[in-house]
Amino acid sequence: MAENITQFEKGQSGNPNGRPKGSRNRTSLAMEAILEGEGEALTRKAIEMALDGDGPALRLCMDRLMPARRDRPVTFELPAIKSTADIPKATSALLHAVSSGDLTPSEAADVGKAIDAHVKAIEAHEFAERLAALEQTSGGKR
Numbered sequence: 001m002a003e004n005i006t007q008f009e010k011g012q013s014g015n016p017n018g019r020p021k022g023s024r025n026r027t028s029l030a031m032e033a034i035l036e037g038e039g040e041a042l043t044r045k046a047i048e049m050a051l052d053g054d055g056p057a058l059r060l061c062m063d064r065l066m067p068a069r070r071d072r073p074v075t076f077e078l079p080a081i082k083s084t085a086d087i088p089k090a091t092s093a094l095l096h097a098v099s100s101g102d103l104t105p106s107e108a109a110d111v112g113k114a115i116d117a118h119v120k121a122i123e124a125h126e127f128a129e130r131l132a133a134l135e136q137t138s139g140g141k142r
Contacts, residue, residue, distance in 0.1 A: 074111065076102050081118055084126070090115055 035042070049057035076097040079089040094111060097103040103111070 071107075071110070074103055074107050078111075081115065081122070084119060084122060087115070087119060 046057050046060055050061045076093070078093050079086060081087060081090050091112075094103070094108050094115070098105055098108045
């Protein structure tokens with residue numbers, strides 16, 4: 001049987017350190033060199049083409065002027081959550097906003113994640129306070 005002989009050991013990268021941080025792709029560098037100093041002229045031409053009714057040029061210009069938002073700010077009445085006892089009021093308000101159409105279910109899920117993070121912070125704070133009180137009453141002894 002012939003043994004596979006390779007330049008590198010199996011499981012060992014030919015470049016264990018990987019690509020240097022900040023290094024640029026040769027194609028990108030070449031394109032930048034070709035277009036150097038032409039940015040303003042190309043931008044002006046794209047705008048002229050868009051104004052003349054060229055659909056792809058118009059789309060390009062509009063995408064640069066007003067990129068599509070990934071999400072939108074949501075406004076609805078959410079009661080303050082100062083303790084875990086306030087959670088049912090907050091989740092009720094969230095459900096009401098969805099059922100009335102003020103929020104989409106995915107928006108409500110995102111707000112719910114924020115509420116959950118806030119509740120965890122409250123719980124951690126309450127736990128720390130209880131632990132400090134216990135340590136104070138026991139004098140720090142075990």
